[in-house]
Amino acid sequence: MSDSDKNHVLRELALVLAERKKASPESSYVASLHHKGLNKILEKVGEECTETIIAAKDAERSGSLDELVSETADLWFHSLVMLSHLGGHPDQILAELARRFGLSGHDEKASRDTP
Numbered sequence: 001m002s003d004s005d006k007n008h009v010l011r012e013l014a015l016v017l018a019e020r021k022k023a024s025p026e027s028s029y030v031a032s033l034h035h036k037g038l039n040k041i042l043e044k045v046g047e048e049c050t051e052t053i054i055a056a057k058d059a060e061r062s063g064s065l066d067e068l069v070s071e072t073a074d075l076w077f078h079s080l081v082m083l084s085h086l087g088g089h090p091d092q093i094l095a096e097l098a099r100r101f102g103l104s105g106h107d108e109k110a111s112r113d114t115p
């Protein structure tokens with residue numbers, strides 16, 4: 001995959017995930033998750049989150065990021081399935097990150113804490 005294709009991967013993946021809502025659970029892993037429902041998808045997000053945390057601690061010890069990259073991709077992927085299942089799109093997350101861009105986390109928190 002070229003660098004320019006990588007830039008489009010979230011959008012392309014979102015299309016595939018939405019199409020899989022109509023696919024048979026036997027033919028597709030994503031379809032099987034949509035078929036099992038939100039609780040199963042959330043269970044997978046929780047599992048991948050735990051595996052990402054363990055991989056981060058291992059990366060700190062070993063200095064290798066390989067496992068952490070793989071687990072983080074699993075976490076992002078299952079989070080995108082969760083979003084798709086509920087009718088959301090990665091553009092919404094990117095727009096929220098863009099809205100926050102340049103806004104200090106400390107300043108944003110202070111604006112929330114001020115009545």
Ligand SMILES: N=c1c2ncn([C@@H]3O[C@H](COP(=O)(O)OP(=O)(O)OP(=O)(O)O)[C@@H](O)[C@H]3O)c2ncn1[C@@H]1O[C@H](COP(=O)(O)O)[C@@H](O)[C@H]1O
Nearest residue numbers: 013016017020027028029030031032044047073074077078
């Ligand atoms: N990016 C991914 C992706 N990342 C991870 N996975 C799958 O996520 C699954 C869960 O990972 P686990 O480590 O928990 O594996 P597991 O122990 O076998 O899973 P469980 O038994 O616990 O359910 C594995 O089967 C991985 O293959 C993915 N499956 C699909 N995609 C993308 O989704 C598209 C559609 O996939 P299908 O619906 O399967 O055609 C693919 O073309 C890919 O682009």
